[in-house]
Structure formats: C-alpha cells, structure tokens
Amino acid sequence: MKLVGALLIACAQAWLIPSSAWPLDPTRHISQYAHTAWRLQDGFLSGTPSGFTQTSDGYLWIGTQGALFRFDGVRFVQWTPPSGQKLPSENILSLAPDKDGGLWIGTGRGLAHWTGREVVNFGPIARINSVVTDDDGNAWFTRSRTQDNLGPLCEAVGSALHCHGVADGLASPNAGPLAQDTAGNLWLGLTDAFARWRPEASTTFRVNALAAAKGLSGVEAIAIAANGLTWVGMNRSGPGLGLQHLVNGRLKDPVLPGFDSSKLKVAELFTDRAGDLWVGTLDEGIYRIHGDQIDHYDSSAGLTGDGINGFFEDREGDIWVATTSGIDCFRDLPVATFSKREGLSSDQASSVLAARDGTVWVGTVGSLDFMRDGHVSSILPHHGLPGQQVTSMLQDHLGNLWVGVDNSLFIYSNSHFTPVLDLEGKPTGVVQFLTESEDHTVWASPVRTAHLYRIVGFRNGRAFQELDAAQTLNSYHLSAAAGGGLWLLLPSGFTRYRDGQIDAVIQKQTASIGHVTDISEDGPDSLWLATPAGLAAWRQGTLRFLTERNGLPCSAIYAMVRDAHRSLWLYSHCGLVRIENAELERWWAHPETAIETLTLDVFSGAQPAGSTFAPRASRSPDGRLWFSNDSVVQMVDPDHLNLNQHMPPVHIEQVIAHDTLYSVGGQLRLPPHTRDIQIDYTALSFVSPQRVQFRIKLEGHDPDWRDVGPRRSAFYTNLSPGTYTFIVRASNNAGVWNDQGDVLRFVIIPTWYQTLWFRALIVLLAVSLGYTLYLLRVRQYAAAVRIRFNDRLEERTRIARDLHDTLLQTIQGSKLVVDGARDNLPDHNRTWNALNLVSEWLGRATLEGRTALESLRATEFSDLTASLRCVVEEFRASHDIEFLLSLDAVEREMNPVARDEVYLIAFEAIRNACNHSGAKRITVELVSRQDLTLHICDDGRGIPETVLQKGKAGHFGLKGIRERASRLGAKLQIASTPKAGTDISLIVPGKTIFTPQNKSTNQFWRR
Incomplete structure (x- = not known):
C-alpha cells in the first residue's frame, strides 16, 4: 500500500475537533461546527x-476517480488489490460495507467485492451508480450505460x-440513486421518474417537469x-424541480420560510441521525434543513468546493462531504463560539x-448585542447606544440592566438608556466592575481611579443622580x-469591606494571593479566587492554593463560574476545566491529593483568553455557561456534553x-539478522485523532506498559532472536480505552550460530574440553607424582645398596671379629688385635654413616651456592684434600626440585x-648465566674406561x-684419564632450573 499523506489543516478551525460526537447539534449553524x-x-x-463508507473494522473508505483510499484519521493509504487481482476499473463511484467486514465497490465498469482476502468481480460491464446492503448481507446496486437488457437494478x-x-x-x-426505507422498500431514481420497488410490488412516480429534458437530466438523489418522508432531488432547477418531497404520491415543494427549493440544482441528499436533511448542490455548496431552519455553507465559508458528490455519517456522528475539489468533515464542538460570523x-x-x-447580553466595541431565541440582535450607536465601547454589565434584583458605555454608567430599561451621574453631574469614568450587595445597593469600580462608587437611591423611577466616594479605595x-x-x-491584599x-x-x-481575575463565593467566609498562578481557596481564615501539582491542567485562570450541579468551571489558559464540587471538597x-478534572x-x-471587563463568565437559566475573551463569546452546555463513548478499534497495520x-496476520516470521523493527498501528477514532492516546508493550522485551501518547509507530532495535508478542491499546479523545487492543506475534529466526542446538553443542564442547583438560591435568599430576615416587624409590634403593656395601659390611665384619675375640679371650694378643681392628x-x-646421612639431607638452604660450600667444608674436614672453589652467587629464583637434583649430582x-x-x-x-653450569674436576687416578x-x-x-641429569x-x-684425573661438566637449561620472572603470564598459561 502506498502512503499518500497525513492530515492538512485547511483553515483556522481545521483541527478544533470536538469531544462530543453523537449526534451533531441541529440547533447550531453549520459554521459553528469544527470544519x-x-x-x-x-x-x-x-x-x-465520489463517496464514503465505513467497514466494520472502523476504517473509513474513500472512492475517487483514480483510486480507492483507506483513512484512519491521520493517514490516507491507497488500497491496491492482492497480486494477480484487480478491480473492473480505477474509477470508484460507490461504496458499501458488507456484514463480514468486507467492501462492495462500484466502479465505472462493474461491481467488485473485496472479502478481505480476495477481489470477486461481477459482470456484465456497466456503470455502478449506487450500492446498498440489506439485512441479509446481500448487495443491491443500480446500473447505467449497460450493454445488456437485464435491467437497472441488480442483486x-x-x-x-x-x-x-x-x-x-x-x-x-x-438508474442512479438508490435508498432503502425501514420497510425494506428500495427507492431508485430513473431518468424522468423514480420508483419504490420490492420483489412483489413496484410503483413508479413520474416527474413531468423532467420530460422536456429528454434524458439530459433526471432524478439525481x-x-x-426517519419519519418516512421521501425527499427527491433533481439536477435541474425550475418549477417542480430542484428539491421536492413526496406527499400523498405527488411531489411538492417544501414549505420553508424564505427558501425556494425549486431553484436548487440537487446532486446529493442525505438524512443524518438527528433527522436533518443535508442537500448537496451542483454549484451552491450544501444546505441543511432542520425543521423550518435552513443553513447554507459554501466555498466562501471554507468548503473545498461548491459541487457536492456525496455525504456520509460515521459511527461517531461526524458528517463527511465529498466535493468536486476535496473532502470536508463537520464535527460538533462542546464549546460553541459566537463571533461576527x-x-x-x-x-x-x-x-x-x-x-x-x-x-x-454581549458587550463589544461599537455595539451592545443580545441573543434571544436563537437570534442575535444589536443596539448600535445610531440606534440608541450612548457611545462606542460597552464595558461592564449588571442585572439588578429588579431586572434592570446596568451598562458601562465609554466613560459613563447607564441603566437600560424599556429600550432606553438612563445615565447615572454623581452629585456634580459628572460621569463615573470607565467602569470595570459592577455588583449589587445584599441590601440591593449597586456598587461601581472605575478603571484607574481611587473611588468606589455606591449608588444610594432612585427618584421618580430614574436613577438618583448621586454617587458617594465613601473612601479612597x-x-x-x-x-x-x-x-x-x-x-x-x-x-x-484581598479583604472584605x-x-x-x-x-x-x-x-x-490573604496578602500572598497577588492578582485575582475572578471571585466565586461558596458561602459565608468561603471563597474561590482565580489567579494567574492557580486556584486559591480561603475559608474561615485559612488560605490554600490548588495548582498543577494537585492535578490542575494549567495555572493561569481568566474566569470561573458554577454550573447547576455546583461544579466549578475554569476558563483557563489550557481550555475549559470542570472540577466537580466533591473533588474540591x-x-x-486532603491538600496533598490530586484531583480529577475534565478539560x-x-x-x-475552547479559545480561552483574558477579558478586560466584567462579567467574564455567566450562567443562563437553561444551565449553559457563557464566557468572553475580548474577542468572541463561547458557550458550553454542561448537561449536553455528549462525550464520545465509542471505544476506538485498534489495528496493527x-x-x-x-x-x-511485512503484512500482519498470524505469526510473522522475520529473517535472521533482523535488528531494526518498526511496527505501525492505529486507532480509528475520527472525532479528535490528535487526542488519541496509545499504550504499547512488547512481551519478551518491555518489563511494563509504555505510554507513547499519540505516536502511531513503535521502534525496536537490537532484538535478540526469539518469540515476541506486541500489544497495543488506545483511548479516544474522551479517555475511553480499548483495553483489548490488538496483538501481533512475531518470531525473529536465529542464525545457525544462534540456534538452541548450536548453543547446546557449544556447551557440550566446552564441558568436554574442560573435562579433557581436567583428565590431562590429572594425568600430568599423576605422572609427576610417579616421577617423584620413583625418584625417592631409586634414591632409597641406592642408599640401601650403599649401606649394604659399606656400613652394614663394616658392622658385619666387626661382629665377626668380636665373635672371634670372644672365643679366644685367654689369648691377649689376639684379643688386642681384634679390638684394634x-x-x-x-x-x-x-x-660411612655420616656420608650416607649427607646424601639424604639434600640441601639445607634455598641458596645452592651456600649448600655447595657447606658440602666442601665437611669433606675438607674429613679428608686431606685441597679444594679450589669458584661459586657464582645465584640471584635468580630456582626451581626447588631442580636445585636439589643439581645439589645431589654435585654431592655424589x-x-x-x-x-x-x-x-x-x-x-x-x-x-x-643464561644456563647453570657445574664443573667438578680432580687430579686423581681417574676412572677406568670400563x-x-x-x-x-x-x-x-x-x-x-x-x-x-637426564x-x-x-x-x-x-671425562677421565689415569694421569689427568676426572672432569665432570653439567649444563642445566635456564628454563628448567630458573623460575620465569613474569609470574602472572606463567601462571596464566599454567592455568
């Protein structure tokens, strides 16, 4: 689908969209609707x-000469058939919804039915002028320019x-227009007649005035x-033409004061839910007939075109008009505006x-206007108004109207203005405030003076010309x-006088209140005070401020008034705010609580602004509230707000x-490596699309709901592969939520390395590798233990052999000598020789025992040099041998096991x-040096070669x-020779004997 565009504000009031929606107030002029x-x-x-319709899913469909569009209140989207399917023609003439959410489409070359999945075309070829559906879901349509003789009405x-x-x-x-009455009869317009038809009966009504046209014009609408009255419109003007209605089987001109319906060239007719008749003309815009009242609206007032092609009323009560130059929508406003228009x-x-x-009564510049019984009248300077600028006004207990005009005060009674002058015959000045106290005394406060005037009496039915400047206030x-x-x-400060x-x-x-724009008394010693900083309340000596912190939509308040239910209405910077009395109490x-309001x-x-004079707000006997803003007068009827209670349909598009x-439907599967996702959704409320609020949640990603305001797209980045559920909910302009909303389930397919089996395989490989390394380490440790054990075993075996060959042999021989001496004790010589031996x-x-112990001791010091010196000193003490030593001090740390091995080699x-x-x-x-070198040589007899x-x-x-050494x-x-002795040289690699200096790196690789 092709996105054509978003909304365009076409006039100053283009987006003054109402909270009320059902139906349009018939007592208002069309110009008072939001357009x-x-x-x-x-x-x-x-x-x-060419026309509109609304399907059961809430979308508005618009047919044009070149395409079919779907509208959600914000976006026009051109509809295109599925691949391989098409409509009979792109020229869309008529539309109607079916009972299953589909759409009947009448084109210039035939009828099509969009079921939601496919397009079904109906032949033969003809121009489809109008389509309606009956209670059984069947489509009835009228045809023209046919190529057969089947008839103008088809089902x-x-x-x-x-x-x-x-x-x-x-x-x-x-046949052209087609309508259906409550009895099930079909009414269709023919060339020079119209007919009431049903399968078992048909009545044709001839229009004699059309006979002379000879097919060039006919019944167009x-x-x-609702009362059963049949209206008929012809596209020609003249006696018996234009707009007619059927009375006792005959067409007659409607009797409307000051209105000649026969002069109209009617193109479209439509009756809304309030029973009003909307008349679309060929070149004069639209007329609306309510009882005997006629409204007219054309291009000079802002209509897109004066030629009308169709009307439609949506579920929320908005009236849509198709003109030759565009689309217009009229919406009722809860706040009506009265201006010069x-x-x-x-x-x-x-x-x-x-x-x-x-x-x-409305005080303006140059006139005193008054509205009575739906009509506006004016008292102008040349018709009795004693000046130009009407300032403040007051109605006293006798019903007299006190009016400030320019710099004077007057009483208006019996269509006459009587001046009120002071004792010296001078005027009061520009009166800003007027009031009447409980003793029926009228008080006046002029602008920029230090006087508070009290009018003290009357004389001969006229105002007594005496004012008292009681104090300089x-x-x-x-x-x-x-x-x-x-x-x-x-x-x-604020006070009582x-x-x-x-x-x-x-x-x-009350010294901290500051400027006060309006006062509302709520009983003795209880006041509500409107200020630019919020709403102040003073009761019996206690002053409190109600501000935005307590739920007030905005701070600046220009005027206020109570309605018949004692709710307080504030004419504030952000609009008209209603606070119910229970919320105020x-x-x-509980001053810390937050109140609930209606804005x-x-x-x-609402067009709120401040006003110079008083009263700025007033309540009429019928309960309506009136406000002035130095520009226009605005009115709201608290008892007929008709807030929009239609729950908006929500769709993920x-x-x-x-x-x-990707189109939605079922579970959506997105390809691997999908990172950035945009989800477009909408809520179908046409009353005030800008005030539609959305709430979204992506299960599997968002921990809680997110309020996104009027935004109609959600964006997600860096989503991991998996299954997600996107939920969207919406509320209409009056805060009615559709908590069911719409749901989209989608799956981001993982790549091969993101799949569960791959991850399981990686885990398995990691476990296997870890276990393999563990076994390797255990084997290495076991091998090291076996080596150490074998070394010890070999060392013990060697020592055992040495002991057997030396110490034990010596002890055994000594025992034999002692045993022989014991047997020859009398022989002193032999005994003496035996003891010496x-x-x-x-x-x-x-x-030999000391030598064996020395070999077992290994090193007593961690210093190899010191250990060798100790060994040399012990052997020097027991042998008459000269030792020559050249021992370097080993500064590098040595492996203890390797060091002991070098020591034992040297000792041996x-x-x-x-x-x-x-x-x-x-x-x-x-x-x-880099390696460790041990060199031991002697000058003895050497070692035999064998x-x-x-x-x-x-x-x-x-x-x-x-x-x-191995x-x-x-x-x-x-090396050993008999003459040169024996020479033993040992070179131990540094990597074996010395500990690496970078311990952390070594430990890392060991791990």
Whole structure:
C-alpha cells in the first residue's frame, strides 16, 4: 500500500475537533461546527472523491476517480488489490460495507467485492451508480450505460447476480440513486421518474417537469427521512424541480420560510441521525434543513468546493462531504463560539451577561448585542447606544440592566438608556466592575481611579443622580459578599469591606494571593479566587492554593463560574476545566491529593483568553455557561456534553524490518539478522485523532506498559532472536480505552550460530574440553607424582645398596671379629688385635654413616651456592684434600626440585672424588648465566674406561648422576684419564632450573 499523506489543516478551525460526537447539534449553524478540509491540490487524493463508507473494522473508505483510499484519521493509504487481482476499473463511484467486514465497490465498469482476502468481480460491464446492503448481507446496486437488457437494478447473492428490469416493473434501462426505507422498500431514481420497488410490488412516480429534458437530466438523489418522508432531488432547477418531497404520491415543494427549493440544482441528499436533511448542490455548496431552519455553507465559508458528490455519517456522528475539489468533515464542538460570523456585530466581545429571562447580553466595541431565541440582535450607536465601547454589565434584583458605555454608567430599561451621574453631574469614568450587595445597593469600580462608587437611591423611577466616594479605595476587583458588604482586591491584599470599614485581619491572611481575575463565593467566609498562578481557596481564615501539582491542567485562570450541579468551571489558559464540587471538597480535606478534572481544550473548541471587563463568565437559566475573551463569546452546555463513548478499534497495520514491508496476520516470521523493527498501528477514532492516546508493550522485551501518547509507530532495535508478542491499546479523545487492543506475534529466526542446538553443542564442547583438560591435568599430576615416587624409590634403593656395601659390611665384619675375640679371650694378643681392628672398622662405619646421612639431607638452604660450600667444608674436614672453589652467587629464583637434583649430582661427584680418586686437589666451579653450569674436576687416578662406560658392580654413583641429569634435561659430560684425573661438566637449561620472572603470564598459561 502506498502512503499518500497525513492530515492538512485547511483553515483556522481545521483541527478544533470536538469531544462530543453523537449526534451533531441541529440547533447550531453549520459554521459553528469544527470544519476540516483536504483539498485535491494538496496531493492527498489522486482524483475527485465520489463517496464514503465505513467497514466494520472502523476504517473509513474513500472512492475517487483514480483510486480507492483507506483513512484512519491521520493517514490516507491507497488500497491496491492482492497480486494477480484487480478491480473492473480505477474509477470508484460507490461504496458499501458488507456484514463480514468486507467492501462492495462500484466502479465505472462493474461491481467488485473485496472479502478481505480476495477481489470477486461481477459482470456484465456497466456503470455502478449506487450500492446498498440489506439485512441479509446481500448487495443491491443500480446500473447505467449497460450493454445488456437485464435491467437497472441488480442483486448480488453470494457469487450470483440477479437483475430486475421491465418484467419487474422497472421500465428504464438506467438508474442512479438508490435508498432503502425501514420497510425494506428500495427507492431508485430513473431518468424522468423514480420508483419504490420490492420483489412483489413496484410503483413508479413520474416527474413531468423532467420530460422536456429528454434524458439530459433526471432524478439525481433520493433520501428517506426517519419519519418516512421521501425527499427527491433533481439536477435541474425550475418549477417542480430542484428539491421536492413526496406527499400523498405527488411531489411538492417544501414549505420553508424564505427558501425556494425549486431553484436548487440537487446532486446529493442525505438524512443524518438527528433527522436533518443535508442537500448537496451542483454549484451552491450544501444546505441543511432542520425543521423550518435552513443553513447554507459554501466555498466562501471554507468548503473545498461548491459541487457536492456525496455525504456520509460515521459511527461517531461526524458528517463527511465529498466535493468536486476535496473532502470536508463537520464535527460538533462542546464549546460553541459566537463571533461576527454567527451574527455578533464585532469580534471584540469584552463582557457577557446571561439575564434571568434567558437573554444573553454581549458587550463589544461599537455595539451592545443580545441573543434571544436563537437570534442575535444589536443596539448600535445610531440606534440608541450612548457611545462606542460597552464595558461592564449588571442585572439588578429588579431586572434592570446596568451598562458601562465609554466613560459613563447607564441603566437600560424599556429600550432606553438612563445615565447615572454623581452629585456634580459628572460621569463615573470607565467602569470595570459592577455588583449589587445584599441590601440591593449597586456598587461601581472605575478603571484607574481611587473611588468606589455606591449608588444610594432612585427618584421618580430614574436613577438618583448621586454617587458617594465613601473612601479612597483603589480596587482591582469587586464582588458582593454574603452577609452584606463587598469583597475587594486592593493593592495591599484581598479583604472584605462592610459598613465603611476594611477587615484588616482578612487582608493580612490573604496578602500572598497577588492578582485575582475572578471571585466565586461558596458561602459565608468561603471563597474561590482565580489567579494567574492557580486556584486559591480561603475559608474561615485559612488560605490554600490548588495548582498543577494537585492535578490542575494549567495555572493561569481568566474566569470561573458554577454550573447547576455546583461544579466549578475554569476558563483557563489550557481550555475549559470542570472540577466537580466533591473533588474540591476532597482536596480541601486532603491538600496533598490530586484531583480529577475534565478539560475541553482547543480541540474541543475552547479559545480561552483574558477579558478586560466584567462579567467574564455567566450562567443562563437553561444551565449553559457563557464566557468572553475580548474577542468572541463561547458557550458550553454542561448537561449536553455528549462525550464520545465509542471505544476506538485498534489495528496493527504493518511491520517494517530492514526496509522490507511485512503484512500482519498470524505469526510473522522475520529473517535472521533482523535488528531494526518498526511496527505501525492505529486507532480509528475520527472525532479528535490528535487526542488519541496509545499504550504499547512488547512481551519478551518491555518489563511494563509504555505510554507513547499519540505516536502511531513503535521502534525496536537490537532484538535478540526469539518469540515476541506486541500489544497495543488506545483511548479516544474522551479517555475511553480499548483495553483489548490488538496483538501481533512475531518470531525473529536465529542464525545457525544462534540456534538452541548450536548453543547446546557449544556447551557440550566446552564441558568436554574442560573435562579433557581436567583428565590431562590429572594425568600430568599423576605422572609427576610417579616421577617423584620413583625418584625417592631409586634414591632409597641406592642408599640401601650403599649401606649394604659399606656400613652394614663394616658392622658385619666387626661382629665377626668380636665373635672371634670372644672365643679366644685367654689369648691377649689376639684379643688386642681384634679390638684394634674393631675400633678401626667402627671409625670407618661412622664415616660411612655420616656420608650416607649427607646424601639424604639434600640441601639445607634455598641458596645452592651456600649448600655447595657447606658440602666442601665437611669433606675438607674429613679428608686431606685441597679444594679450589669458584661459586657464582645465584640471584635468580630456582626451581626447588631442580636445585636439589643439581645439589645431589654435585654431592655424589665430590664424594666419589674424595673416596675413590686418591686426588690431592679438587676444583668445584658454579657459573650462573643464561644456563647453570657445574664443573667438578680432580687430579686423581681417574676412572677406568670400563667403569666409566658400564659402571662398577654393586655401585650406583655414576648411574645416579646420569639419571638425575637426564631428568633435568641437562647436558652431562664425564671425562677421565689415569694421569689427568676426572672432569665432570653439567649444563642445566635456564628454563628448567630458573623460575620465569613474569609470574602472572606463567601462571596464566599454567592455568
């Protein structure tokens, strides 16, 4: 669908859309309705509009010469058939809804039925002029320009078509307008006649005045009134033509004062729900007939065109008019405006007074106007008004009208103005406020003077020409007080003036009020005061302010008045605000509470502004409230607000995702990688589309409802794949909510890596990898434990062998010597020799045991250099060998296990050199660079080649050195010759012996 446009405000009141909707007030002139216009040159429609209808889903459909449009109150959308389907013609002539929400479409070349899913075309080819549907849901339509002899009236039943012609009482081949009365009769206009038809009976009414036209004109419109009266319109003027109605089987001119219906060229007729007849003409705009009252509205008043093509009344009571140049909509306003267009003499109304006899007096510049029985009259300067500017007004208890004119005060009685002068015969000045106290004394407060005038009596039925400037009181406001006296607004505060005295206590209590624009007394010592900062209440010495914090729509208040139900109406900056008396009392009892109000704003017709003179607000005996704003007079009827109670239908229209348009219906599936989504929705309330409020929620994304005001699109970004439910609700201009709303369910399809199975696979792989790493770590740890265990086992085995070969052998031999000595105790020589041998062997056992303990001890220090020095010192003490040491201080941190292995290699090499080489000098060198180098050499007899290669039976020293070096991944070289001794060199890689300096990185990779 193609979006054609949004609304255009076509005139100053184009969007003064009402809160009332059902029906239009027939007592008002058409000019008092809100008028909205869409003109063809503005581009909203592609052709001249021909008619309207409203389907059961709430949409308004508009047929034009070039296309069919759907309207939701804000947007015109051109309707296009589904792919592969089409209408008989793009020239749309007539429309009608079906009972299932579909649409009957009459075109210039045939009839079509849009069922909501498909277009069904009905033949044969003809011009479809009018379509109506009966109670059974069947469509009846009239035809012209036919290419068959089937007849001008046809019925579509299902997919079948039945036409009625001469055999059924319809002699004409062509028919135009079509209407249906409450009895089920069909009325159709023919070339020079019209007929009342039903299957079993038909009556044709000839229009003799059309016979001379010879087919060039005919009956163009038929309307059936609620009272059964049949109206007939012809597109020619003249005797017996124009607008006629059927009386006793004959057409007659309607008797309307000052109106000759035969002069009209009628194009369309329509009766609304109030029973009024709307007459559309070919070139004079529209007329509305209500009883014997006639309203006229044409292009000079703002109508888009003077040629009328169709009328329609929607469910909310709005009247739609199709003209040759556009579309017009008329809506009733709860706040009526009376200006020069409605008969006032000037658009400078400064005061308004509703008299007790129902007359409404309006003071303007250049006239005193009064409205009585629906008519406006004026008293002009040349007709008796003693001046130009009418200021303040007052009606006293006798019914006399006191009027300020220019700089004087007058009493208007019996169509005569009597001046009120002071004792010196001088005028009062420009009177701003007038009031009558309980003792029936009239008081006047002039502008920019320090006088408060009291009129003290009458003489001979005329005002006694005496004024008393009782005190020098510069009063900015004046109102009578219950119990006598006056309420005055002075520069120093608000107070009561009684018996010539000012109440200083009240003046002190109300000093913070500031400027007061109006006063409403609510009983003794109880006042409501309108101010530019809100509504002030003073009761028995307590002053409180009702402001926007307490629910007041806005602060600035120009005037106020009570209605017949004691609700307080405020003429405020944001419109007319009604506060029920119960709400006011609730607020007074609980000042922190928020009140509930009804606001009639600019969309309801309110044009609030301040006024210079008083009264600014007044209530007439019929309960209507009147307000002046220095420009126009406005009226509201509290008992007939007729607020719109129609719950607006809500529809989700389309979804736009990545510039692709998706139609709604069922569950919508959006492709992978969908990130940006726009959801367009609407609510079908035509009374005041701008005041329609929306509330949305996206389940699965929004935690709660979101109030989005009048916005009709929702935008979402970065939505994750999944299933979502979008819900939209709406309220009409009167706050009636459709809580059912509309629902859209959609799914964003995940990509392959966003699917559940992929995520499950990733989790499974992660668990498997973790478990694999865990097993690997356990195996590594077990291998390390086994290595350590094997090392310990090998070390214990070596020590056990050493002990067996040395210490145990020595102890065993000592035991045999002792046993032999014990058997030869008498032989002192042998005993002495045995003891010497035992002593020698025990010394050897002590040395061998100490050596074994040294090998078990490993290092006593974390410093390898210190450990080697300690070993050398111990062997130096027990052997007569010279040691040469060259040991670097190792500053880098060493792996404890690797350090101990290096220590044990060095210990074993030094021990072997001391015990077996017969060396005189042993050199021990330790070098710490990138790697660790240990160098041990002696000048002994060396190691035999066979022992060096294969080791000595029963000894494991060389084998243990090689095994330790292998575990370290070190490079070991052992060189030995008989003359040069033995040279052992060990190079341990730095990455093995030294701990990495970047511990965090190392720990990270270990993890």
